[in-house]
Amino acid sequence: MDIKDLAIFKTVASFGNITKAAEHLNYAQSNVTARINQLEQELAVDLFIRNSRGVVLTNSGEIFLDYANKIIGLQDEVVSVLHDGTRGKLKIGLIVEVAAVRLPYIMCGFKEACPNVELVTYIESTAALLGKILNYELDGIFVDGPIKNEELVQEICIDDELVLITGQQLSDSQNLELICKNDLIVASQNCIYKRKFEQWVQSENVQLPRSIQVGTWDGIFTSVELGLGFSITIRSLAEKYSKSNSFFIYELPKAYNQNPLVFLRRKDRIMTRTFQTFLDLSSQKTIANSGNRNL
Incomplete structure (x- = not known):
């Protein structure tokens, strides 16, 4: 066993497929298979369960990983x-x-x-x-x-602090009912910024806005600029993007902006x-x- 064997094992475990792991490592599939088999023989345990879709770590494999x-x-x-x-x-x-x-x-x-x-x-x-x-x-x-x-x-x-960004100027940035009539543009549905904003909304007994997942901050800032909704982000990132995008930045209440x-x-x-x-x-x-x- 050497460090290269460990690297090969780790890559196979990551991809869950010997063919894909071999392509990633730029090795022949037969070479990767042989190294894994040799490793299992040296350790006297099965590291993977083989199936038609690829490989899955055994309990021993998870420990070895x-x-x-x-x-x-x-x-x-x-x-x-x-x-x-x-x-x-x-x-x-x-x-x-x-x-x-x-x-x-x-x-x-x-x-x-x-x-x-x-x-x-x-x-x-x-x-x-x-x-x-x-x-x-x-x-x-x-x-x-x-x-x-x-x-x-x-x-x-x-x-850093969380801020609210919109494509249109707000007459009252603390009016949650007005804000939540628009869609909330997020990077992912489990985004921590989304969760903190929703805590504020729920504390005010206001209905949560619909969330639209865009996936990237480039997409979020462009969507906000085009008026498709609003978003929550950290001030440093908002100020960076405000140099190339046109939107308004508003503070959140201190209880929810940390x-x-x-x-x-x-x-x-x-x-x-x-x-x-x-x-x-x-x-x-x-x-x-x-x-x-x-x-």
Whole structure:
């Protein structure tokens, strides 16, 4: 068994299909099948259940996947540590709102400070990124807070606020009955911003508006600009898009507008010079671009 076997196993588990995994890895399917079979023989357990649609992890396979993630993560970490964090990879997960507003500035500074370190970024939902960091797949994540988990440490907190955006000027931005006669444009139906707005609506005993899922912030801002409805987002993102889109920004009541963005790392993750540089840059760019407090 070597690290490549673990990487192949992890990819097959991710795709749930050997053919697709082989295509992704640019390997022959027979080679991937042989490596998985050899791995199962060495471990003396079945890692997958084979069926006509692909493969599914067995209980043993799920346990082995946890260890595979840890071992692969430690391999990347040890390369960085041995070179005092000046080489290797740094894998960071971000929600799209952070990526759109802050990531370009952070990447620019990081490239200059750590030219021999590859910064690998993953843009996904808060829930997906939490799963990845807990499985040792990421070094750190920027997500919606607050998050409490005994395995994670909070390094940065950005006090961003939620705002309401509309394509037409409102005579009274606190008149929920008037606002809710329009459609609420959202990225997804389980969006945290949608849930917080609905808490405000329900507290006022107002009927919830119909929600329309668009999927991307580009689509949301364009939809709002065209008068198809209103949306809820963080102020930093609204102000960024307001430079290229025409819409109005309104504050929400303080009881419902708090939306901290937090950076988390694993407690057992060694703090290398590279990681500290990334944190320092993130803190600086947070202050420069949002004007908010870094805790």
